[in-house]
Amino acid sequence: MSPNSETGANKQGQGRRTRFSGSSRRRFLVGGATAGATALGGCLGGLTGSDDGDDTVTVGYVLPFSGTYSLLGESIVNGFEMYVEQNDGQIGGREVEYVQRDTEANTDRGVSITREMLIDAGADVLVGPVSSAVAIAMMQTVQNEGSAIWLNANAGDYRVVQEGCLKYHFRTSFNDWQTSAPLAPWVYDNVADNAVLAYADYAFGQNSKNFFREAFEEAGGEVVGEVGVPLGSDDYSPYLGEIEDSGADAVFSFFAGADAVNYITQFSEFGLDEQMTQTGSGFLLSEDTLPAQGEAALGKYSLLHYTPSKQTDRNQTFVENYQGEHDTRPNVYACQGYDSAQAIDAAVADVDGTDPDDLADSLSGMEIDSPRGSFQFHPETNDPIQDMDVRQVVETDDGVDNEVVTTLDRPEIPTWGCSL
């Protein structure tokens, strides 16, 4: 585990990138494309990105580039731009313009950035956000403007679909039902018929454990306890005591990032491995946490839609390309960014334009050939219908890694009353 200087914060794609300020940028853009039309400048503010008459696709990143989630934002950009670069720097045969603003993890900033992207920058495509709270806050603005396709490259809260049910919103990532519920029958059949639930006590953690509980009980299993831990806790010892006292044979967990590192490390330090089998959402044991978790992660099971060690030609090529460019393996976020680019590329080529309604029609039900395995946008919700990998952490030459134990064949996802 040698610390490397993997930052890539300012990695430039082939397209022009602008950190725009104010509304002058859009005029500049159009003015540059259609020389002599500067007289129109005054009335351009009212137009939307879809009919600006130029041949570029404007991609707006609504992502965190600083703070806790900066690594996720950078990974999504890396994946997206790698695909575009592999296609001569074009999307659907058109030049690409990137607009990048930092949402941090701030809900208000997410909304104002979305508005700027849509109204001032005339973005044709929004990519992001990372946080579901930001996504839920963005919904209204995207719907009101109706001027861009929103490729949700991470935020997985089911309520984005339940409350939004938005025809411009396409999730190239996952929903939180997918990363928890399908694991439950598998755990019941292969691990234990009783389980305790341990989760980071915020919306995403609560959704995950609720979905798991529902599916586990439906499969015939018994949930013998629940342990909610405040988000960002450093010490899990008292909670580990509760988990141990539950007497369960299996534990299902949702923790992510630094929390996942602390929880898994201390779970192992306390010797709980000998008493119960650790299972969880894939974020518990992922590319960004495994190096720090090390041997403490060994033997533990988790569920996710993308696993870099997946042994398919499609994925191995993707991994090699990514590694060649960034000196590190792609994580799930990079795959989600890459698939966002694939999706919009196919749609723009298909409709030969950037009209959001045409693009939405084209994307609906579209099948994407992803490194994760092919997936399809659900015609009712625009969520991805996809395979889920059950992985186990095994020892390798350079530490530990996830090995795919079995792949669950496109579990049927709920629609939460959304019917597009």
Next chain:
Amino acid sequence: MVDVTTVLRATLLGLQLGMTLALVAAGLTLIFGMLDVINFAHGALYMLGAYFGVVVVSELGSFWAALVIAPLLVAAVGAAIEILSLRPLYGRNPLYHILLTFGLAIMIEGIVVEVWGGQSYRIPAPDALSGTLSLGSLSYPVYWMFVLAVSTALIGAIWLVISQSDVGILIRASAHDTEMVDALGVDVSKVFTGVVVFGAALAGVAGVLLGASRSVNPGMGFGVIIQAFVIVVIGGLGSFKGAVYGALLIGLMTAYGALIAPSLTDLFIFALMAVVLIVKPSGLFGATEAA
């Protein structure tokens, strides 16, 4: 279903957490007591200790080397900060120090992100300290017992030095009346540098010790500095004894709080601070003349 084992486990955790927090809070309070500087960069020094620990372990393969070398490196950073940036500002309005050290904290965090990226690391604990210890029905990780023992020993040693030795007398005297000590022929600026260096080293030790059971990440300094400030305020600004008692109090409150009402623990801690500030504004062990 709170039984004896659970309470015992929480107590051990609370003491261990308290003693490691005391290492951070002690440095903070000593620097304030001597220099009148509120050092916002102290959490960043703690973080640097953990990152240096990660590097030393990965280069030399020894946790023990990291436990010695990393704090020394942090001490060097502390010396540079004192000599290059704090010293020119002594005697000015305290606001200058707050702005300066806050800026330093942001700079250090920025450098850490540039060098090591945003992902988490961890210091592998030595094999000799792996496994758990059985105390009746309670099993407790050996490494955590070790952390409790080392931090308690260090805090005890510092207490002895401050209360019993000549160095301690000098430190207390310098804190009490800088001009008098200066007039007696002692180079007070060296004492100042020494205190900052020592405080930084303590934060570095805490960083290495906790870096083995916690994620090492760019946000870790911020969480700790908030807790350390609460401790120092409760214990009394500038009081070493106050920092130790305050740290134990917060450690135990955190551990017991997790048993009773996890989501309210932070609220309890800040409520305690508010009560102390109202009832005894100088803190539990603060000097009465402290503002």
